[in-house]
Amino acid sequence: MELTAGIIAARGSAGGAVGVAPDVQLYAIKCLEENGGGGASGPFSAIARAINMAADKKVNVISMSLGGKGMSAIESYVSNAVNRGIIVVCAAGNDSSNALYYPAQCKDSIVISATKQSGSTQVFDTTYSNYGNGSTTRIDFAAPGTKVYSTWLGNSYNTISGTSMATPMVSGAVALYMERNPELLKIKNRSNRTTVFNALKNSATDLGDSGYDNYYGWGAINTAKLVGSDTVFNKTDVPKFSIPAGPVIGGYGLKMYSSNGNGTIYYTMDGSEPTLDSLNYVTESDSYGLIYLPEDAGVVTIKAASIRSDGTKTKTATVKVTAKDSTNYTGSASKNYTINRQDYTINYDLGNGSW
DSSP states (O other): OHHHHHHHHOBOGGGOOBOSOTTOOOOOOOOSOTTSOOGGGHHHHHHHHHHHHHHHTTOSEEEEOOOBSSOTTHHHHHHHHHHTTOEEEEEOOSSSSSOOOBTTTSTTSEEEEEEEEETTEEEEOTTTOOOOOSSSOOOOEEEEOSSEEEEETTTEEEEEOSHHHHHHHHHHHHHHHHHHSGGGGGOOSTHHHHHHHHHHHHHSBOOSSSSOBTTTBTOBOOHHHHHOTTSOSSOOOOOEEEEOSSOOOSEEEEEEEOTTSOEEEEEESSSOOOOTTSEEEEEOTTOOEEEEEETTOOEEEEEEEOBOTTOOBOOOEEEEEEOOOOTTOOOOOOEEEEOSSSEEEEEOBTTTTBO
């Protein structure tokens, strides 16, 4: 549970792992015991209750890194959740077999196999991942599942392999897609599954045989293509901006914060996209970067983002600042802006101290 939750939603605290969708809200339901059993009523009843409970809580995605034999009756519970607009994502299993367990066998589940990294590409991991047989069992998509680093027991981290790791990769990507398309959150019927499935299919990276095959399904999940490059994923910091308090004479100052108090913010002052070569400021707790603009700067567009060493960006925060004549201004003022995929124009008259 700890590792799969982290794959979806870890926030990278203290330099740790970052999940696919750090802003997602998790609703965790314990349905199996340590040994994989479901208590006195057995695993079927435990999983069925968990699915119903999640549906009653109006979750948008159910991620199940579990499975068992002799549970064909679980089909109706999965279908009921899908009928309520919920996306159900399931692990294919780790037997190197084409005999899938339930709930991966359910027709409404989105079934995930596992890949490993080989050079610059992903390949199906034949050492454990289950696959389809072309008739009674199927794989829908593949995702990284080998040597996945994430959160673990005791406030620690661990590296584990399995389709149980690949599944939350896809669940997190689906959550991001639904965040990007909030109208889907209001739909409470099975058309949601069709929409999300087609989006996953159209954005997947085709591996193996051209088109569909029994190992990768329709291909490896491609989160960046699914949600768009300007959507949050693997987020570390979201820049925030504020007008500095105190007299501003002879120019204009703009404070720049990190959302989590620690991180590097890269920024440009000409409206271009920030890169690792851009101006930058390393924020620390209770500190900020200060951008100075001359009083005759006119309108300046500042774009800022946190960028990881591999070049992955957060969403880009944009602020349009209009600097005005500061003659005779002696007042002070402050105002905060949190930037969220929109452009805000900040017009502060330095001459009379008014917004």
